[in-house]
Amino acid sequence: MTTTYSFSDRMREIAPFRVMEVVERARQLEAEGKSIIHMEIGQPDFGAPRQVVDAAVRALQTLPLGYTTTPGIPELRDAISGWYSQRFGVNVPRERIAVTVGASGAFLAALGAMVNPGDEVLMADPCYPCNRHFVRMFEGKARLIPVDDRQGYQPSAADIARHWNPATRGVLIASPSNPTGTSIDRPALRAIHSYAKARGAYLLVDEIYQGLSYTDDAYTALELSDDVIVINSFSKYFCMTGWRLGWIVAPAALMRQVEKLAQSMVICPPAPAQFGALACFEPETIATLEDRRQEFRRRRDFLVPALKSLGFKVPVTPDGAFYVYADCSSFSSDSSNFGVQLLESAGVATAPGCDFGDYRASEHIRFAYTRSMQELELGVSRLQKFLRAG
Amino acid sequence: MTTTYSFSDRMREIAPFRVMEVVERARQLEAEGKSIIHMEIGQPDFGAPRQVVDAAVRALQTLPLGYTTTPGIPELRDAISGWYSQRFGVNVPRERIAVTVGASGAFLAALGAMVNPGDEVLMADPCYPCNRHFVRMFEGKARLIPVDDRQGYQPSAADIARHWNPATRGVLIASPSNPTGTSIDRPALRAIHSYAKARGAYLLVDEIYQGLSYTDDAYTALELSDDVIVINSFSKYFCMTGWRLGWIVAPAALMRQVEKLAQSMVICPPAPAQFGALACFEPETIATLEDRRQEFRRRRDFLVPALKSLGFKVPVTPDGAFYVYADCSSFSSDSSNFGVQLLESAGVATAPGCDFGDYRASEHIRFAYTRSMQELELGVSRLQKFLRAG
Numbered sequence: 001m002t003t004t005y006s007f008s009d010r011m012r013e014i015a016p017f018r019v020m021e022v023v024e025r026a027r028q029l030e031a032e033g034k035s036i037i038h039m040e041i042g043q044p045d046f047g048a049p050r051q052v053v054d055a056a057v058r059a060l061q062t063l064p065l066g067y068t069t070t071p072g073i074p075e076l077r078d079a080i081s082g083w084y085s086q087r088f089g090v091n092v093p094r095e096r097i098a099v100t101v102g103a104s105g106a107f108l109a110a111l112g113a114m115v116n117p118g119d120e121v122l123m124a125d126p127c128y129p130c131n132r133h134f135v136r137m138f139e140g141k142a143r144l145i146p147v148d149d150r151q152g153y154q155p156s157a158a159d160i161a162r163h164w165n166p167a168t169r170g171v172l173i174a175s176p177s178n179p180t181g182t183s184i185d186r187p188a189l190r191a192i193h194s195y196a197k198a199r200g201a202y203l204l205v206d207e208i209y210q211g212l213s214y215t216d217d218a219y220t221a222l223e224l225s226d227d228v229i230v231i232n233s234f235s236k237y238f239c240m241t242g243w244r245l246g247w248i249v250a251p252a253a254l255m256r257q258v259e260k261l262a263q264s265m266v267i268c269p270p271a272p273a274q275f276g277a278l279a280c281f282e283p284e285t286i287a288t289l290e291d292r293r294q295e296f297r298r299r300r301d302f303l304v305p306a307l308k309s310l311g312f313k314v315p316v317t318p319d320g321a322f323y324v325y326a327d328c329s330s331f332s333s334d335s336s337n338f339g340v341q342l343l344e345s346a347g348v349a350t351a352p353g354c355d356f357g358d359y360r361a362s363e364h365i366r367f368a369y370t371r372s373m374q375e376l377e378l379g380v381s382r383l384q385k386f387l388r389a390g
Numbered sequence: 391m392t393t394t395y396s397f398s399d400r401m402r403e404i405a406p407f408r409v410m411e412v413v414e415r416a417r418q419l420e421a422e423g424k425s426i427i428h429m430e431i432g433q434p435d436f437g438a439p440r441q442v443v444d445a446a447v448r449a450l451q452t453l454p455l456g457y458t459t460t461p462g463i464p465e466l467r468d469a470i471s472g473w474y475s476q477r478f479g480v481n482v483p484r485e486r487i488a489v490t491v492g493a494s495g496a497f498l499a500a501l502g503a504m505v506n507p508g509d510e511v512l513m514a515d516p517c518y519p520c521n522r523h524f525v526r527m528f529e530g531k532a533r534l535i536p537v538d539d540r541q542g543y544q545p546s547a548a549d550i551a552r553h554w555n556p557a558t559r560g561v562l563i564a565s566p567s568n569p570t571g572t573s574i575d576r577p578a579l580r581a582i583h584s585y586a587k588a589r590g591a592y593l594l595v596d597e598i599y600q601g602l603s604y605t606d607d608a609y610t611a612l613e614l615s616d617d618v619i620v621i622n623s624f625s626k627y628f629c630m631t632g633w634r635l636g637w638i639v640a641p642a643a644l645m646r647q648v649e650k651l652a653q654s655m656v657i658c659p660p661a662p663a664q665f666g667a668l669a670c671f672e673p674e675t676i677a678t679l680e681d682r683r684q685e686f687r688r689r690r691d692f693l694v695p696a697l698k699s700l701g702f703k704v705p706v707t708p709d710g711a712f713y714v715y716a717d718c719s720s721f722s723s724d725s726s727n728f729g730v731q732l733l734e735s736a737g738v739a740t741a742p743g744c745d746f747g748d749y750r751a752s753e754h755i756r757f758a759y760t761r762s763m764q765e766l767e768l769g770v771s772r773l774q775k776f777l778r779a780g
Contacts, residue, residue, distance in 0.1 A: 004617070005559065005592045007647050008506045008528070016650045047454040056662065057447050064437040065632040101491050101634065104656050108498075112527055116398045117507060133654040137502055138398070139529050169395065202395045227394070242455040242661030244491065244634075257397050260406045264523040266494050270660040271632030272446065 014133045019351040022339065026349045037379035039367045040349040042178060042323065044239045046292050048276065051285045052240065056276030065271040070263045071255075072099025072247070073274050079281045080247055088220045096226075096249050098258055099269045099277075103208050103233040103246035107134040108265060110229055110248055113257035114170065114202060115140035121204075122163055123172040124155050125357035126179055126325065126364070131172055131206070143168070146359035149315035153180035153325070157191035164199070171196045173221075174206035176213060179356045179366040180325040181300075181318025186219060193224050204229040208246070209321040211237025211289065214297045218320075227251050234273070236321070237289060238280045243273035296322050299369040299376055306380045307367065310387055322369050325353075329363040331387065339365050346386035348379050404523045409741040412729065416739045427769035429757045430739040432568060432713070434629045436682050438666065441675045442630065446666030455661040460653045461645075462489025462637070463664050469671045470637055478610045486616075486639050488648060489659045489667075493598050493623040493636035497524040498655060500619055500638055503647035504560065504592060505530035511594075512553055513562040514545050516569050516715065516746035516754070521562055521596070533558070536749035539705035543570035543715070547581035554589070561586045564596035565611075566603065569746045569756040570715040571690075571708025576609060583614050594619040598636070599711040601627025601679065604687045608710075617641050624663070626711070627679060628670045633663035686712050689759040689766055696770045697757065700777055712759050715743075719753040721777065729755050736776035738769045 019040050026036045047053075059065065071077065077094040084092045100106040107130070115121065117139035123131055125144035132142035145155045145163050160171055171192055175184040184192075193203045205221035207230050221228045233246040250258055279285055303324055304314050313327035332338035336352040342365075343349050353364035369376060409430050416426045437443075449455065461467065467484040474482040490496040497520070505511065507529035513521055515534035522532035535545045535553050550561055561582060565574040574582075579595070586593045595611035597620050611618045623636040640648055669675055693714055694704050703717035722728035726742040732755075733739050743754035759766060 004587060004590045005504065006590075007644070008502065008504055008509075010506075010528075011503055011647050011650065014650060014654060017653055020653070041457070043456050047456070053450050057450055060443050060447055060450075066433050066437070067431070067631050101495075101660075102657060104654070105491075108655060112398065113401055114395065114398055116400075117529060119398075130654040137651075137655075138400075138527070139507060197394055200394045200396075241457050242658065244656065244658070244660040254397070257401050260401065260404060261527075263407055263410070264404060264494070264520040265498060265527075266634065267492060268632065268634070270491075270634040270663060272662045273660060 010136050013136050015129065017129065018336065018355045022343060022349050022351065025343060029343070029347070035347055036343070037348045037375050037382065038371060039369070039379060040351050041370070042368055043241045043370055044236065044292070044322070045370050045372065046239045048240045048243065049279070049285045049288045051279040051282055052276045055279035056272050059275030060272055063275065068268045068271050068274060070259050070268050071097070072269055076274050076278055079278060083281050084220065084222065088223065090220055090222045092222055092249055095252060096255055098248050098255060098262065099274060100246045100248055100262065101266050101269050102235065102244045103206070103231050104130065105262070105266055105269065106231040106246050106248035107131070109258045109262045110204065110231065110250065110254070111135055111140070112138055112261050112265070113254060118167055119169040120165065120167040121170045121172055122160060122168060124153065124174070124177065125359040126153070126353065126361065127174055127356060128178045128206070129355050131174070141167070144357055144359070148360065152182045152316050153177055154182060154184040154188065155192070156188055157195045160192050160195055168199070168201060170202040170204060172204045172206065174208070176209040176318070176320025178209065178321055179323050179351070180316070181321040181323045182316055183213065183320050189221060190224055193228060197227065202229060204231065206231050208233040209236050212293060212296060212322060213320040214300060215319045222249060229254065234277050234280065238277070239289070239292070240273065240277065243270065243276065245269055245273040245277055296369065299373060302373060303367065303369050303376055303380070310380070310383055324367045324369065325364055326367060327363055328365050333362060335362050335365045342383065342386065346382040348382055400526055400529070403526050405519065407519065408726065408745045412733060412739050412741065415733060419733070419737070425737055426733070427738045427765050427772065428761060429759065429769060430741050431760070432758055433631045433760055434626065434682070434712070435760050435762065436629045438630045438633065439669070439675045439678045441669040441672055442666045445669035446662050449665030450662055453665065458658045458661050458664060460649050460658055461487070462659055466664050466668055469668060473671050474610065474612065478613065480610055480612045482612055482639055485642060486645055488638050488645060488652065489664060490636045490638055490652065491656050491659050492625065492634045493596070493621050494520065495652070495656055495659065496621040496636050496638035497521070499648045499652045500594065500621065500640065500644070501525055501530070502528055502651050502655070503644060508557055509559040510555065510557040511560045511562055512550055512558060514543065514564065514567065515749040516543070516743065516751065517564055518568045518596070519745055521564070531557070534747055534749070538750070542572045542706050543567055544572060544574040544578065545582070546578055547585050550582050550585055558589070558591060560592040560594060562594045562596065566599040566710025568599065568711055569713050569741070570706070571711040571713045572706055573603065573710050579611060580614055583618060587617065592619060594621065596621050598623040599626050602683060602686060602712060603710040604690060605709045612639060619644065624667050624670065628667070629682070630663065630667065633660065633666065635659055635663040635667055686759065689763060692763060693757065693759050693766055693770070700770070700773055714757045714759065715754055716757060717753055718755050723752060725752050725755045732773065732776065736772040738772055
């Protein structure tokens with residue numbers, strides 16, 4: 001059977017996640033009885049907190065769970081507002097907050113409401129691959145700014161200025177960044193915001209890994225100005241990946257457009273997840289999540305030096321998220337192929353650099369420390385054996 | 391606070407659902423102590439079947455519920471495949487089925503994978519408003535085909551031919567249709583399929599209300615050909631609106647593109663809903679749903695003649711879904727304003743024709759029979775009192 005019709009041009013520029021091939025191959029190897037240490041996927045090994053599960057179960061058993069309003073149930077928007085106030089001392093009223101189908105849904109609605117064909121949005125290379133794709137979906141173009149360790153893998157205002165052109169309409173900053181785990185500091189972000197604002201462009205800050213910071217000065221871009229757009233997620237710090245829930249904070253005028261577009265795109269975020277997420281901000285849940293954060297930090301403090309001692313270069317210690325973006329050029333100039341070897345010969349699954357951009361992608365692989373210390377130790381010892389043999 | 395940046399041009403053509411204003415105003419009236427009969431929203435008054443709730447609760451309490459694969463858990467795709475075989479005698483292998491975030495997610499992924507800027511997609515006027523918006527999001531253009539009662543509110547192949555132009559790339563048929571509740575018959579759909587196929591265009595059939603048919607010859611467009619694209623939902627027949635789950639059936643080549651795009655757009659459909667939906671196809675659940683279908687039929691059989699006796703025109707008896715698209719031109723030539731009067735003076739909430747298109751929209755309102763017989767009877771008696779007084 002063949003289709004007679006053709007696909008849209010955008011599909012030529014929207015790449016699949018290469019890491020899914022790693023996931024698939026890892027599954028095959030496991031089916032053959034091999035043991036695999038999974039450091040490929042950005043998913044906490046901790047499931048949703050017990051309190052969240054309990055709240056969702058209660059909702060399922062007592063509520064009809066029909067459509068909610070498009071921006072989410074008011075109680076959850078209020079809880080997010082309260083969280084910004086309590087954790088970051090920033091006042092974000094409910095009206096500027098909409099709950100979305102994962103952070104993905106927030107990107108779709110925000111960029112759909114802003115990107116015209118031909119518009120350019122500046123973002124770092126490396127970055128989360130979908131960020132490029134979201135812009136491309138709406139016929140815009142992601143202009144990638146190569147960033148490296150000397151700048152903590154974050155663009156500066158000077159980089160932004162250098163890549164600015166007449167089609168530039170927005171800047172996307174991810175902090176902490178996937179895949180590098182590094183954050184942008186306040187002065188740098190403020191300078192970028194001023195530069196963009198002076199040119200009538202928007203600043204969109206991806207704070208999906210917020211909460212997973214191992215420094216004491218974590219902040220939200222919302223403290224800069226009411227016109228910053230922020231996207232967040234219940235998947236990472238709150239460990240609710242499969243539930244598909246995120247949120248967006250946007251200026252009131254943009255929020256009206258986001259809501260209108262989201263009505264058509266999704267009607268509403270999943271109701272069981274929304275009622276579960278209400279429990280995210282309770283003190284007991286936060287205590288659990290803070291314990292987990294300390295565990296992630298212990299893993300980072302083990303993994304980064306361990307990888308360095310094996311010969312990987314990790315020139316900037318990641319301060320957030322749960323990734324190490326490791327330079328593997330001592331071993332290979334083809335990180336995709338190197339990743340295949342690690343999987344096939346050492347039983348260690350990683351994500352290839354090419355999933356995150358072009359700039360020095362073939363010299364990097366990403367390790368996720370989303371497995372127990374015991375598994376990470378086993379992974380490192382397997383890597384050691386493999387690299388010494390090679 | 392003002393934003394300095396502007397919104398995308400598409401936002402000028404993507405309208406909000408007017409019915410949401412009705413919903414909001416109905417809430418205000420209820421807060422003031424007024425009683426409102428809700429016939430405005432396309433949401434079954436029955437919640438998800440008990441078996442579905444139980445399955446979701448079991449999954450929440452026993453599984454980590456992380457990301458699933460992008461097209462959904464294999465068990466659910468197999469269950470959908472089995473359903474097509476059992477209910478319609480059509481063989482649809484798992485590989486051609488992907489679970490999505492509501493039917494909305496299916497439209498986004500399918501049209502994103504097919505619509506190029508400037509492409510035109512033919513669809514009926516009236517139709518579900520988001521269908522136009524999905525095409526516009528990707529810079530395509532929905533070309534509306536006015537349809538009326540003489541053709542059962544469904545376009546014929548001759549209509550398709552008359553509206554065909556060099557930019558036409560696809561045809562979207564909704565059957566049973568929202569807002570008219572009417573279905574297209576096999577010969578008409580087959581003729582449209584042949585016409586489109588001969589021109590290298592796709593046929594996309596919206597079967598969101600499948601299962602809610604009050605005739606004996608319900609069928610799926612998948613019986614026509616393997617190259618038809620079908621979109622379905624767990625929201626209507628399966629009564630899982632707030633859970634946000636639907637599915638798409640597409641030819642294998644398109645499915646690869648849909649999957650690639652959905653990886654970026656949503657990562658995966660919500661996991662709690664997926665595990666809950668596994669129970670949808672169990673015999674006990676289907677027995678419950680079939681009882682509900684009979685209840686919907688009883689409501690239709692009450693409401694259609696009742697509306698006619700009040701002076702509404704319903705020239706084609708709806709054979710599916712849970713809507714009556716009523717011609718109110720005997721009372722008003724401005725159905726939006728008429729709907730406001732019905733709400734304010736009679737306490738009956740409806741959806742205005744303008745939500746569904748342009749063609750004779752101001753002469754129609756939509757009644758949803760998603761409330762109990764008792765409420766419908768009360769609604770009709772209120773309408774009667776109001777219309778006689780007027």
